[in-house]
Amino acid sequence: MNAPSAGGAAFRNLLVSFWFGVLILPFRGIVTAAAVAGAVFACLSLYRPLASYLPSLRLRLTRTEDLILRLTSGPAAPFAGVIAAAVLLFIPVFASNYLLDILILTGIYGILAFGLNVVVGFTGMLNLGYVAFYALGAYAYALLNVKLGMGLWQALPVCVALTTAAGFCLAVPALRLKGDYFAIVTLGFGEIVRLVLNNWDSFTNGPNGISGITPASVAGTSLGALDRYYYLVLAAIFAAYAVVRRVRFSRIGRAWVAIREDEIAAGAMGINTTVYKLYAMAFGSFWAGLAGALFAAKMQFVSPESFTFMESVLILCMVILGGLGSLAGVAAGALILILLPELLRGVQSYRMIALSAGIILLMIFRPGGLFGSATRER
């Protein structure tokens, strides 16, 4: 494409800025519209000079990716691993309660992201109602604890069994549908679960939620304190990582990736796509149940407000950010999406707009996720 003349480009930028100014005019008035138009014009005009810096930026990005790759798989890997483990284990010694809270939440969302990664990242099925299984796990633990007095370790098997069964039951009818329809049905399922939790007052206490969940304990010592609960979540997420990684590089995992890459070819190769997709849904829901129980045990309170469609979107964003299929990337995605809003507490109201704009830009410019090839399939 021939480069347009400088005057022509400026005129086109002017038109585009004017267009965006007009779009915002009814919503905010002429001052904001003029400001937006000016900002758009500035960005567009600066694009050409700034674009010359792009190759050097890309070079720097590749160098960082190489560094990460060498740290995680080269000869320095064990040392890097030991240092990382030491840091993680000793964090509670000097961290504030606030930081511990964030890290625990990151761990729980990390487990959720691993679970959704199995369905969306490995197998390529878009599950928009993942939060429903999270909610089922949390509410199951809450009800078992409050109504039957079960502790975390007794209730956990029941919770994960319930969510796995729910994932399986949803998948059995839903897998007959094509990709997009499947996504909408899962969305519908997520909403139905939330509505039932919100309206079935006699069983789930409706919008008031269930409070008074007793803190977890291990061998008599209570895990209610944040620094102790941190170790529980740390153990859980390491277990999740180990198990999911092991399954990923097994026959089942390879079947999942084959289905994602080309379902018809996978079927032609003899893979029973329906059965493996069922496995994926059930396995993914398993982790949601675990995360839900951990969440309920930490917060000691559950309510339907924590389990909206936005949560599903947030977890999906963690998976996309980390690059579909890459476990380490997904964990990093969870860390970023929990940490960033906390750091930006001051501009809380702009959080969602920034996140959504970020999603759109990420899809256009870096569909492989933030960490692209560096953490590919690790």
Added chain:
Amino acid sequence: MLLQQIINGLTVGGVYALIALGYTLVYGILELINFAHGEVYMLGAYLGIIFFGLCTATGLTAVSLPLALGLTFILSVLFCAAYGFTIEKVAYRPLRSASRLSPLISAIGVSIFLQNYVMLTQGATDKVFPHLFGAAGFSVLSARITYVQAAIIICSILLMAALHLFITRTSLGAGMRAVAQDRVMASLVGINIDAVISLTFVIGSGLAAIAGIMIAMYYGLVNYSIGYIAGVKAFTAAVLGGIGSVPGAMFGGVFLGLVESLGASYISSEYKDAYAFIVLIVVLLIRPGGIFGRSTEEKV
């Protein structure tokens, strides 16, 4: 009582049908679930209130109510069409050759963006549309239709008929059908794909805008979150009728409105929002392609 619920259902159903048409047109051409479409409907509702407020502030409403309403509708439709066009150009066009997942996620991003955009610019509290006609209406047998309800039902029918004629009788409509059928062949025959796709978004957004203004007049209240739930229900309606099929979307919208209205009054109004999803799941289990959908084989 039953007749009243049917009338209410037809009113809401007409609105769902108009929004569903936008979904089905875009899906037919791009195979993309335009999550942002519900937000365009919400934008239309807000713009209706804003422009009508402007008309009232400049005294136009006092002079001539039909003129003020007409101007409101025209301006809102134009602006929403512009928004739809911009959304397509910015968020979907760069992703046209990417995998199926990318535009879908981008659509979710646009949906969240627009919701927060309106929340930040217009505030999080409900916005009010002045009550023009109150409960004035006329009685039919044992039920009552207000003027607003009658206007919505008639408007929806007229717009659906107009769209049907446009798609089946005009050359632009033929172009849209061609692009929906086979994009590559359509471009080889000389149809401007980009223009047709933009036109599709513009038409869909215009219909959604009208639906939004009518809902604003009907309920009197709008909020930045109405787009999401109406969007999901309208998409459910489109899927119900067979996504990609224009008569299907019309049927699905009306059917869903009736189910919701009757379900809310005869079963439970607390689960009103759930009926849409339950109906969707049931229909998809029995007829995965939707009621009027054609089952397409996937070519290798």
